[in-house]
Amino acid sequence: HLRQKFLNSQAALTGVNFAIAETGGVVTVTNEGNANMGVHLSPIQIHSMGIEKVIPKAEHLGVFTRLLARNATGQQISVFTSHFHRPKPKGEMHIIIVDNGRSQQLGRTDFRNSLKCIRCGACLNTCPVYRLSGGHSYNATVPGPIGSVLGSLKKPDTYADLPFACTLCGSCRNICPVKIDLDHQLYAQRQKSLQTDTMKHKRVILKTAAKLMQHPKIFTFTGKVMRFVLPKLPKSILYHRKNIWARYRQMPEIPKHSFKELYQKEKDVQKR
């Protein structure tokens, strides 16, 4: 079915993994060969790329293609590394260079590092939050640690909560082949996100939590009250539309005892 569509196509549109300033050519990296097939079967080829995809010289390409394949899928090299330097005979070749907020990001000294991303996906695979919640839970074009940085920079209000979907464990920074300080950027972005309207409730909750944690007795008492009250609340209150946390999530079962009580109990058992 798809093969026939490819055979009849009049134009092929591909993304671009790297563009080489020295030669003017673009390179796509795939394991399926779909970009290759599309371009070779259509008279018109269109390549769409972000401005950050440009590398200086052809000699640098080897480093980047190896980094990309190794960190994306553990391969030494991807199955297809397709180079497009000129149109086919009687064909047309167009390159679309997209800015879409990237220049602005370049001007932000603490966040410009994220433009180095080669979209290998290694930070997603290592992220404990992504591994448990999956890509769709981010509700953004690019998920995972790099997606949280890019999304919240591009649309601070829409993605204000994404920088908080992070344990700050730093595993993403460790694995990133181009050394983007993702956890630092997420932490910095949290401070900015907290100023957005979307995070009004979170600001109040965090301030209250900070106050509670400074007073252990009140903290313990509040915990007891909540463990007693929460299981008795009707769903209409627990899942009220103002409770944005519960909009896409189910409340966990409320435990009967606090962690401190369980810990103490365990210690007492061990003493006996």
Ligand code: SF4
């Ligand atoms: S931020 Fe680093 S690890 Fe994550 S996708 Fe980009 S290059 Fe890969």
